[in-house]
Amino acid sequence: MKIIKILFILLFSIGVFNQAIASDVYFVDIKHILNNSKAGKKAQTFLKKKFDDENEKLKKESVSLKKEESDLISKKKLISNEDYKKKLNLLREKNINYQKKRRNASNEWLKKKNEARAKLIKTLNPILQKYMNENSIEMIVDKKNILLANSKFDLTEKILKLLDKELKSIELN
Structure with a gap:
């Protein structure tokens, strides 16, 4: 009978202790x-615009290089072998x-993205x-590290x- 009482008290204590610990842990996403x-x-928005602008410039350059390559291939038989090799090396x-x-x-772009993230986290x-x-x-704790939790702790x-009250925008040059 004493053993049952001790087990009951022990199990009840563990349940109350776990409840006390769990009530002080919240999470954010x-x-x-x-x-x-x-x-x-x-x-x-700033990073996307910067990325898109840079990407557009690079696409134009890529098209130009492809055009130059196709021009060189079409002129291969018209120019000397030496000229062809020089132009090919230049193209490379x-x-x-x-x-x-x-x-x-x-x-x-990745550096700017990480910089923005660091500034946000710092704030x-x-x-x-x-x-x-x-x-x-x-x-x-961060929500990504939680398997399951009651939404009242979110x-x-x-x-x-x-x-949003504290920080309206981030300075990214």
């Missing part, structure tokens, strides 16, 4: 906040430079900390509103 905040949307150099430009543009962290302190919350929209 960081990806949703970064993508849907006012500053995040403006940064995405242009192609290599084009690939470098394309790679650099991609790296630059978001103090907001989360302040919210935790004001509401006596022990822990906030702070995403509240934090999104706070971030």
Whole structure:
């Protein structure tokens, strides 16, 4: 009989303890906040425009290189072998430079994207900390790391509103 009482008390204590721990853990969807905040949307629009502009320039250059290549192929029999090789080498150099430009543009875009994300997160962290302190919350975790949770523990929209009040846009040169 004593063993049953001890087991009952032990199981009840574990259940209460787990409930106490779980009630202090909330979650936010960081990806949703970064993508849907006012500053995040403006940064995405800016980056997309920059990417599209650069991509358009690169497409024009690619078309030009292809045209130059087809012209060279069509003139192969009309020009000397030596001239052909010189022009072919020149075309290869242009192609290599084009690939470098394309790679650099991609790296630059990725760098700007990461910079914007870092600035948003840098602003978001103090907001989360302040919210935790004001509401006596022990822990906030990212939603992507949660398998299943009750939606009443989701702070995403509240934090999104706070971030929108705090940060209207991000400076990206």
